[in-house]
Amino acid sequence: MDGTVLVADDDRTIRTVLTQALTRAGAKVHATSSLTTLMRWVAEGKGDVVISDVVMPDGNGLEMLPKIAGDRPDLPVIIISAQNTIMTAIKASEAKAYDYLPKPFDLPDLMHRTAQAMKHSVAARGGPAPMAAERPEELPLVGKTPVMQRLFRVIARGMNADMPVLISGESGTGKTLIAKVIHELSDRCSGPFVTVVSDDLEGADGPARILARAGSGTVLLEDIYGMSSEAQGRLVRMMDAPGAGNPRFIATCRKNEGEMRDDLYYRLSGLVLNVPPLRERVEDIGLLAAHFMAGAGDLKLSPAALELLRQQSWPGNVRQLENVLRRSGLTVSGGEIGAQDISEALGQVPEAMVRPAVNETLGDAVGRHVQRYFDLHGGLLPPAGIYARILREVEMPLIEIALEATGGNQAKCADLLGINRNTLRKKITQLDIRVTRRRKMM
Numbered sequence: 001m002d003g004t005v006l007v008a009d010d011d012r013t014i015r016t017v018l019t020q021a022l023t024r025a026g027a028k029v030h031a032t033s034s035l036t037t038l039m040r041w042v043a044e045g046k047g048d049v050v051i052s053d054v055v056m057p058d059g060n061g062l063e064m065l066p067k068i069a070g071d072r073p074d075l076p077v078i079i080i081s082a083q084n085t086i087m088t089a090i091k092a093s094e095a096k097a098y099d100y101l102p103k104p105f106d107l108p109d110l111m112h113r114t115a116q117a118m119k120h121s122v123a124a125r126g127g128p129a130p131m132a133a134e135r136p137e138e139l140p141l142v143g144k145t146p147v148m149q150r151l152f153r154v155i156a157r158g159m160n161a162d163m164p165v166l167i168s169g170e171s172g173t174g175k176t177l178i179a180k181v182i183h184e185l186s187d188r189c190s191g192p193f194v195t196v197v198s199d200d201l202e203g204a205d206g207p208a209r210i211l212a213r214a215g216s217g218t219v220l221l222e223d224i225y226g227m228s229s230e231a232q233g234r235l236v237r238m239m240d241a242p243g244a245g246n247p248r249f250i251a252t253c254r255k256n257e258g259e260m261r262d263d264l265y266y267r268l269s270g271l272v273l274n275v276p277p278l279r280e281r282v283e284d285i286g287l288l289a290a291h292f293m294a295g296a297g298d299l300k301l302s303p304a305a306l307e308l309l310r311q312q313s314w315p316g317n318v319r320q321l322e323n324v325l326r327r328s329g330l331t332v333s334g335g336e337i338g339a340q341d342i343s344e345a346l347g348q349v350p351e352a353m354v355r356p357a358v359n360e361t362l363g364d365a366v367g368r369h370v371q372r373y374f375d376l377h378g379g380l381l382p383p384a385g386i387y388a389r390i391l392r393e394v395e396m397p398l399i400e401i402a403l404e405a406t407g408g409n410q411a412k413c414a415d416l417l418g419i420n421r422n423t424l425r426k427k428i429t430q431l432d433i434r435v436t437r438r439r440k441m442m
Contacts, residue, residue: 001111003048003118007031008038009080010056013429014103018051021107022114035059042068047075049098049117051110054081054088062088065095076117080105084144084287086152090185093156100153102144104432141174141181142291145281154273159186163270164239164249166224172317173275175252176222183218188248191217198227207238214247221251224268225258232261239267278314278321282389285309288318292325293337299329303397304339310393311369312346366394396431399424408436 005027007018015031022029030046032038035056041047050068052061061079068077076098081088084102092100098120099113143149158165159182167175183193194214200206210219221227221235239249251268253260260268278285286306293299301309305328314320327345328337370390399417406412410428414421428435 001025001027001115001118003121004028004030004046005114005118006038006041006047006050007052008035008050008056008061009033009053011053013425014053014080017107017429018110021111025111025115027114027118033057035061035064039064039067042072042075045072048121049114050075050077051114052077052079054079054083062091062095062097065097069096074121076121078110078113078117080110084142084149086141086155086181089149089152090156090159093153093159102149104144104430141177142287143281143284144287145283147276147281148284151273151275154271155182158271161271162248164251164268165271165273166265166268167250167252167273167275168255169252169275170255170277170317172319173277174318175275176220178273178275179218179220179250179252182250183220183248186218186248188217191215191245191247193218193220194247195220195222197222198231201227201231201234201238207234208243211238211243211245211247215245216247217245218248218250221249221268224251224253224260224264229261232264236261236263236267278317282310285321288321289325292322293329298335299332300336301325302336302338305337305342307393308339308342366390392431395427396433399427399431400433403433403435410435 001022005018005022007015007022007029009015009018009031010033012033015033019029019031030041032041033056035052035058038050038052042050052064054061061081065077068075078099078101079088079092079097080101080103081092082103088102089100098117101110101113141152143152155178165179165182167178169175180193183189192214194210194217196210196219200210224232224235227235249268255274286301289301289306289309293301309321309324316323324342324345325337328341331344332338332341399413402413402416403410406416410424411421414424417424427433
């Protein structure tokens with residue numbers, strides 16, 4: 001990689017990791033924890049690629065993008081952020097960031113994208129448009145898993161595209177929410193958002209009334225598969241003659257739960273969004289739980305409760321998770337939701353799931369939980385990748401408990417675990433483990 005990379009991140013570990021990796025790849029690296037320093041380097045003409053965090057001690061990395069674009073329109077900027085919400089992806093796209101990756105990022109993937117950006121910087125780039133007007137900071141679409149980050153990027157890039165959208169997914173995955181987000185963050189946000197069900201299409205003037213209400217806003221066609229063939233035919237004719245307002249059409253459908261006329265599908269499938277079920281994004285459950293409990297004061301989720309939530313199959317998806325957490329919050333005694341509270345909210349017998357048997361070995365306990373995880377899928381196979389997920393779930397608490405036992409001393413912890421200290425550091429970074437140094441009474 002022939003060129004210079006400017007790295008701005010307030011996390012010294014990330015700066016060190018990126019500096020070492022990029023240097024090994026042949027690049028020159030200037031790293032800083034200050035946006036002020038980064039902007040000075042940019043103004044001085046240094047760097048061929050920028051890698052920047054969003055939240056920094058002296059500013060916001062996204063807010064610097066218009067200034068960078070004005071001074072150096074050929075300088076690609078890769079945004080990395082621990083703020084794993086759809087707003088981050090959308091703002092990065094609006095500000096014309098070259099690329100966006102959530103933390104914790106995959107280092108080989110970031111290296112590949114940086115190499116591509118380095119090649120791209122050779123060609124002149126047009127200046128990006130100014131950032132859009134201020135928009136709501138908090139939206140209930142969160143996720144750090146790759147499948148959700150891909151979905152966020154597609155939404156961000158297709159938000160203002162002049163084409164219909166088809167959102168497919170199981171019940172409770174948030175299809176309607178995504179439709180509202182697309183409308184509220186698009187150029188059509190000042191227009192009406194009109195929700196249409198099958199009954200709205202009845203009568204000769206049904207479609208005309210819908211178009212009159214929608215104007216140049218957005219029409220959401222709820223549950224296309226639940227509409228009759230006749231109703232779907234009316235939709236086809238309505239889309240072919242949208243009137244003077246020419247609204248955008250967004251439709252939702254439950255995956256594999258019905259049929260759609262071919263002529264309607266061809267009209268709706270300009271942009272197809274497949275929303276993953278919760279069982280395929282288990283790593284997001286902690287983020288979702290934190291979001292749902294955000295308005296509950298000091299209420300927290302215990303590690304055992306989170307583990308129990310991660311073991312469920314969630315046929316009702318995110319909506320079911322929200323309901324379980326709300327029920328748990330109503331009955332909890334104290335400031336922490338425990339595994340027993342979750343079990344009771346799920347309508348299950350807590351002792352059988354959270355209390356180990358007498359003289360049970362670690363292997364027995366792991367085997368019991370793995371078997372239960374398979375049983376929860378009702379004869380179907382769990383999502384692919386279970387080997388890595390289970391190893392991660394064992395590895396993370398093992399390292400956390402060992403660090404706690406050694407007072408955060410990484411040298412002692414590595415010795416206790418019987419692994420190389422560099423390996424331990426790598427695991428701490430990969431698993432996003434917070435290390436707190438303290439004196440340990442032995």
